[in-house]
Amino acid sequence: xxxxxxxxxLAVYVGLFILFLYGPxxxxxxxxxxxxxxxxxxxxxxxxxxxxxKHLFGLTPPSRIAPLPVGEALVRSLTLAFMTMVTAxxxxxxxxxxxxxxxxxxxxxxxxxxxxxxxxxxxxxLGTSLLANNVVGVERHWWSTAFLAHVVYxxxxxxxxxxxxxxxxxxxxxxxxxxxxxxxxxxxxxxxFPLIFPGVLSAMLFAFTLSFDEFPRTLxxxxxxxxxxxxxxxxxxVEIHPNIFAFGVMTTLFxxxxxxxxxxxxGLSVRRAKKMAMQEDIA
Amino acid sequence: xxxxxxxxxxEGVTRRYGNLTALDGIDFxxxxxxYIALLGPSGSGKTSLLRVIAGFETPDAxxxxxxxxxxxxxxxxxxxxxxxxxxxxxxxHLTVFENVAFGLRHGAQALPxxxxxxRVKSSIExxxxxGLEDRxxxxxxxxxxxxxxxARSLVMQPKLVLLDxxxxxxxxxxxxxxxxELRAIRERLDVTFLHVTGSETEALAMxxxxxxxxxxxxxxxxxxxxxxxxxVVSDVAKFLNRFNLFEGILENGIFTGPFGxxxxxxxxxxxSDTYAIRYDRTQIFDAGDANLPGPALPARFLASEYLxxxxxxxxxxxDQKTVEVDHHLSLGEPRPLTVxxxxxxxxxxxxxxxxxxxxxx
Amino acid sequence: xxxxxxxxxxxxxxxxxxxxxxxxxxFLIAPIMMIVYVSFWTQTTFAINSTLxxxxxKNFFASEAYVGALWTxxxxxxxxxxxxxxxxxxxxxxxGLMVKSxxxxxxxxxxxxxxxxxxxxxxxxAWRPMLGKEGAxxxxxxxxxxxxxxxxxxxxxxxxxxxGMTQIYxxxxxxxxxxxxxxxxxxxxxxxxDLGAGFGRIFWKIIFPLSLPGVVVGAIFxxxxxxxxxxxxxxxxxxxxxxxxxxxxxxxxxxKWAMASVVGVILTILLGIxxxxxLRIVDLKREI
Numbered sequence: 001x002x003x004x005x006x007x008x009x010l011a012v013y014v015g016l017f018i019l020f021l022y023g024p025x026x027x028x029x030x031x032x033x034x035x036x037x038x039x040x041x042x043x044x045x046x047x048x049x050x051x052x053x054k055h056l057f058g059l060t061p062p063s064r065i066a067p068l069p070v071g072e073a074l075v076r077s078l079t080l081a082f083m084t085m086v087t088a089x090x091x092x093x094x095x096x097x098x099x100x101x102x103x104x105x106x107x108x109x110x111x112x113x114x115x116x117x118x119x120x121x122x123x124x125x126l127g128t129s130l131l132a133n134n135v136v137g138v139e140r141h142w143w144s145t146a147f148l149a150h151v152v153y154x155x156x157x158x159x160x161x162x163x164x165x166x167x168x169x170x171x172x173x174x175x176x177x178x179x180x181x182x183x184x185x186x187x188x189x190x191x192x193f194p195l196i197f198p199g200v201l202s203a204m205l206f207a208f209t210l211s212f213d214e215f216p217r218t219l220x221x222x223x224x225x226x227x228x229x230x231x232x233x234x235x236x237x238v239e240i241h242p243n244i245f246a247f248g249v250m251t252t253l254f255x256x257x258x259x260x261x262x263x264x265x266x267g268l269s270v271r272r273a274k275k276m277a278m279q280e281d282i283a
Numbered sequence: 284x285x286x287x288x289x290x291x292x293x294e295g296v297t298r299r300y301g302n303l304t305a306l307d308g309i310d311f312x313x314x315x316x317x318y319i320a321l322l323g324p325s326g327s328g329k330t331s332l333l334r335v336i337a338g339f340e341t342p343d344a345x346x347x348x349x350x351x352x353x354x355x356x357x358x359x360x361x362x363x364x365x366x367x368x369x370x371x372x373x374x375x376h377l378t379v380f381e382n383v384a385f386g387l388r389h390g391a392q393a394l395p396x397x398x399x400x401x402r403v404k405s406s407i408e409x410x411x412x413x414g415l416e417d418r419x420x421x422x423x424x425x426x427x428x429x430x431x432x433x434a435r436s437l438v439m440q441p442k443l444v445l446l447d448x449x450x451x452x453x454x455x456x457x458x459x460x461x462x463x464e465l466r467a468i469r470e471r472l473d474v475t476f477l478h479v480t481g482s483e484t485e486a487l488a489m490x491x492x493x494x495x496x497x498x499x500x501x502x503x504x505x506x507x508x509x510x511x512x513x514x515v516v517s518d519v520a521k522f523l524n525r526f527n528l529f530e531g532i533l534e535n536g537i538f539t540g541p542f543g544x545x546x547x548x549x550x551x552x553x554x555s556d557t558y559a560i561r562y563d564r565t566q567i568f569d570a571g572d573a574n575l576p577g578p579a580l581p582a583r584f585l586a587s588e589y590l591x592x593x594x595x596x597x598x599x600x601x602d603q604k605t606v607e608v609d610h611h612l613s614l615g616e617p618r619p620l621t622v623x624x625x626x627x628x629x630x631x632x633x634x635x636x637x638x639x640x641x642x643x644x
Numbered sequence: 645x646x647x648x649x650x651x652x653x654x655x656x657x658x659x660x661x662x663x664x665x666x667x668x669x670x671f672l673i674a675p676i677m678m679i680v681y682v683s684f685w686t687q688t689t690f691a692i693n694s695t696l697x698x699x700x701x702k703n704f705f706a707s708e709a710y711v712g713a714l715w716t717x718x719x720x721x722x723x724x725x726x727x728x729x730x731x732x733x734x735x736x737x738x739x740g741l742m743v744k745s746x747x748x749x750x751x752x753x754x755x756x757x758x759x760x761x762x763x764x765x766x767x768x769x770a771w772r773p774m775l776g777k778e779g780a781x782x783x784x785x786x787x788x789x790x791x792x793x794x795x796x797x798x799x800x801x802x803x804x805x806x807x808g809m810t811q812i813y814x815x816x817x818x819x820x821x822x823x824x825x826x827x828x829x830x831x832x833x834x835x836x837x838d839l840g841a842g843f844g845r846i847f848w849k850i851i852f853p854l855s856l857p858g859v860v861v862g863a864i865f866x867x868x869x870x871x872x873x874x875x876x877x878x879x880x881x882x883x884x885x886x887x888x889x890x891x892x893x894x895x896x897x898x899x900k901w902a903m904a905s906v907v908g909v910i911l912t913i914l915l916g917i918x919x920x921x922x923l924r925i926v927d928l929k930r931e932i
Contacts, residue, residue, distance in 0.1 A: 006742075006843065007738075007742050010734055010735075010737060010738040010742055011738060011742075013734050013735065013738065014734075014735050014738045014739065014752065017731070017734075017735045018752075018755055018756070020731075020811060020814075021755075021756060021759055021811060021814075021815070022759065023774065023780075024767070024770035024771050024773075024774045024811070025759065025762065025767065025770050027770065027773050027774050027779075027780045028766070028769070028770040028773060031773050041772065041773055042773055042776055042778040042779065043773070043778055043779070043780060043783050044783075091663055091664040091667060092664075094660045094661070094663060094664060095660065095661055095664040095665075097660050098656075098657045098660035098661045101653060101656075101657055103654070103657045109661060109665060112665060112668050112669075112672075112673075113664060113665075113668060115668070115672060116668060116672050118864075118868055118919075119672065119676070119868075119915075120868060120869070120871065120872020120873075120889075120911070120915070121872060122872045122874060122889045122892055122893075122908075122911070123676065123679065123872065123908055123911060123912060124672060124675060124676075126675075126679060126892055126896065126904055126905070126908050127672075127674075127675025127676050127677075127678050127679045127908070128671065128675045129896065130675065130678045130679060130682050130901060130905065131674060131675050131678045133901070134678075134682065134692060134901060135678065148667075148671045149671065151667060151671070152667070152668065152671050152672045155664060155667065155668075159664070170370075170372075172368050172370060172372035173372045173373075173374055173375075175337070175339050175359065175366065175368075175372070176366065176368060176372040176373075176374075176432075176435075177360075177374075177385065177386075177389075178338070178339070178358070178359035178360040179337055179359060179360075179362075179364065179365060179366035179436070180360075180365075180385055180386030180389075180390060180435065180436070180439055181360050181361075181363060181386050181390035181391055181439060182360055182385065182386060182389045182390055183360050183391075184358070184360065184656070186389045187360075187389075190385075190389055191374055194376045195375070195376060209761065213763050213764055215764060215765060215875060216872070216874070216875070216889075219893070220896060228763075229763060229764070229765055232763065232765045232766065232769070233765055233875065236765075236769070236878060236879045240769070240772065244766075244769065245769075245770075245773075247766075248762065248763065248766035248769065248770065251762065251763050251766060252761065252762040252763075252766070255761035255762065256761065258761075259761060341649040341650060341653075355649075356648035356649050358649065358652065
């Protein structure tokens with residue numbers, strides 16, 4: 001009986017909760033259409049305009065507000081995220097594959113890998129830069145030390161995703177392949193991999209987005225050249241303008257585009273299966 | 284039957300999972316070019332045995348010989364032993380043709396394209412799937428999947444194919460048809476089938492020889508009729524589902540059971556004292572009939588079950604044990620029985636098989 | 645005798661694991677060890693050498709600012725942890741238990757996760773126009789006539805850091821709790837209701853204990869992230885709130901590696917205690 005009262009109350013509460021999650025972003029989105037270049041990063045909206053979007057792409061006449069240094073940073077971030085994605089996914093698939101067989105020390109190895117996502121970025125970042133700077137004596141770069149730290153962070157995610165996928169994987173198709181005289185290596189390439197590909201795609205998505213957005217590790221472990229999150233962080237200390245809001249909207253759209261690509265790739269493999277089933281119905 | 288060379292041999296093969304022993308020192312010699320049924324109840328280790336022979340699992344002890352070669356340490360893909368799975372294990376992302384061609388394409392030796400095509404084609408025709416080459420596994424029926432699995436394995440021309448409950452996932456009709464076909468296909472090729480099953484009818488119907496596995500040991504290996512007529516231990520008799528079994532006491536050549544004390548000859552060594560008489564050797568008499576062929580077992584008639592070629596009569600003894608009598612209709616009409624009435628069951632004592640802790644003498 | 649095949653399998657496992665394990669040892673374990681080691685190095689104005697000393701440790705505990713940062717970190721962590729739990733639990737209760745339809749509950753969870761596809765820093769920054777003196781909240785409150793003058797303490801204060809962190813991390817609390825609640829067998833609740841138990845009793849005797857592993861996992865997530873924070877406090881406090889993370893950043897910025905390492909070690913110990921403490925409450929291996 002109490003739940004009859006409780007349920008609607010909680011439903012309203014969840015509505016407010018979601019507003020709490022989205023509120024700031026809605027405000028940010030509105031303010032990105034502030035008039036420019038005089039309009040500031042606050043209400044009221046002087047006049048609706050797309051000035052700050054144009055400003056972002058360098059399409060406005062020069063003003064006292066410098067354009068965000070995002071062009072090169074974006075390329076770096078994409079490259080870094082791609083490198084990280086490939087490496088983390090390969091390591092994750094390999095480790096998860098090993099975990100299909102029981103072996104001694106499995107518990108320790110599991111925790112060693114998972115530790116990578118549990119240790120705060122500020123610590124891995126500090127440690128990595130200490131190691132590079134004071135022991136090995138190499139210069140830090142986004143493509144070297146930061147890349148190493150990014151893989152430490154994303155490899156556990158890829159590993160866990162693949163572990164979940166492989167847990168549900170029926171190994172008898174692999175055994176069938178071996179019994180046909182096909183080596184384990186070829187079996188993996190021709191049977192296992194095509195069948196776990198949707199999982200690999202998820203692992204890749206995880207690794208890419210986490211690396212693309214990674215900030216604390218990059219702050220310590222990369223050198224002079226900034227990645228995108230570092231470029232955004234750089235604007236924190238100075239006066240902010242609505243261009244950063246416009247930029248926020250753009251990156252969100254980019255993330256959704258990425259998500260859409262993932263969705264399409266996933267959908268294609270599912271649809272292919274469905275299509276075949278449909279042909280059968282017609283036949 | 285002509286004497287055949289062994290195709291594979293097991294020497295003391297043992298497999299443990301933790302403290303559970305699935306295979307307990309199995310010694311076994313299998314003839315070449317034969318249909319061997321491996322019969323065992325669930326948990327008897329029959330699938331483990333198959334997987335060990337295939338190389339999917341490693342025995343904890345013992346050796347496996349195949350075509351005169353020790354293959355114990357050989358990985359599965361180097362053994363050249365075919366395997367047909369209960370769930371078929373077809374490659375879901377490949378067509379029927381590609382499934383069958385898989386081993387030829389990706390195996391150790393590279394074959395020319397047209398030879399692959401030819402062998403795949405004839406293999407698919409042999410199992411009667413011509414025309415379905417371009418279907419994907421999800422577009423074909425269970426029976427067809429089974430045939431693809433078989434063709435996929437046979438196209439590699441193995442000398443030994445292991446079949447793990449291959450008919451278990453099929454419905455009854457299809458199962459009977461596949462039984463006949465499996466035997467026919469095997470006879471056409473020079474290959475040994477080792478067919479694991481939990482069904483005694485399937486094993487007795489299909490195998491040239493039947494091996495009975497119990498608690499990780501092969502307890503009997505013989506032709507189906509020998510096993511049917513003379514199970515070596517009471518567990519085999521029980522598992523065959525063709526015998527009325529009575530617990531009792533065997534002492535000095537006298538078996539004392541629910542039918543009284545009867546003298547027995549040549550009891551078989553067993554872990555318990557058990558008296559076995561086949562369903563179709565048990566006869567029905569009126570209660571109090573003095574003209575019996577052997578021991579008298581009073582029992583109440585419960586019900587009958589018509590099976591087409593025979594009728595099964597169910598009785599209940601005084602100690603609440605169900606006893607079955609199988610009356611084959613070729614022997615003429617059965618006598619009419621009244622449900623709930625008491626009758627006397629009897630049999631020719633020569634047909635009984637007695638198992639005992641004490642052996643003859 | 646069958647050692648050959650066992651060895652073969654061992655070799656395969658080894659080859660599959662070696663790259664990942666080596667990577668983690670070299671680039672995760674070694675760096676953390678490095679922090680401990682460097683915390684005992686000798687720091688001069690612009691350089692550092694490996695002569696071992698306790699100076700940096702003494703400096704840390706002698707400095708009011710540094711020790712203050714430790715307490716601020718602990719205080720903020722406790723507040724944010726409590727808030728994420730208090731705010732997140734009812735939402736998880738609705739998503740995981742109250743909603744009967746699987747689709748709606750999935751849609752709600754996805755709605756919670758979507759903001760994560762916006763850059764973390766942008767999400768932090770988005771609070772500025774929200775909380776500022778001329779921000780959305782002040783404007784709305786003034787329009788409603790609830791306040792006459794804008795509340796200034798909303799932004800660039802400890803409060804804004806707390807609000808920001810709570811919003812960003814609350815989802816990590818909701819997810820695991822909703823997951824555990826979703827696994828509860830509704831028949832148990834029905835049975836308890838049939839026996840005349842009121843909702844309060846059912847909640848405290850059945851629902852809450854069953855969701856506890858989710859609370860612990862959520863709490864570990866939130867704790868690890870909040871304790872290692874520095875960006876939110878940097879962006880929303882106007883440098884008024886200094887957490888251990890902020891100290892590390894500024895020390896590294898001025899090349900004070902030894903002091904940064906001391907703070908790093910203290911942060912590691914703090915994390916270790918917190919996580920170990922949570923794992924004491926619930927044996928996760930048994931529950932999941």
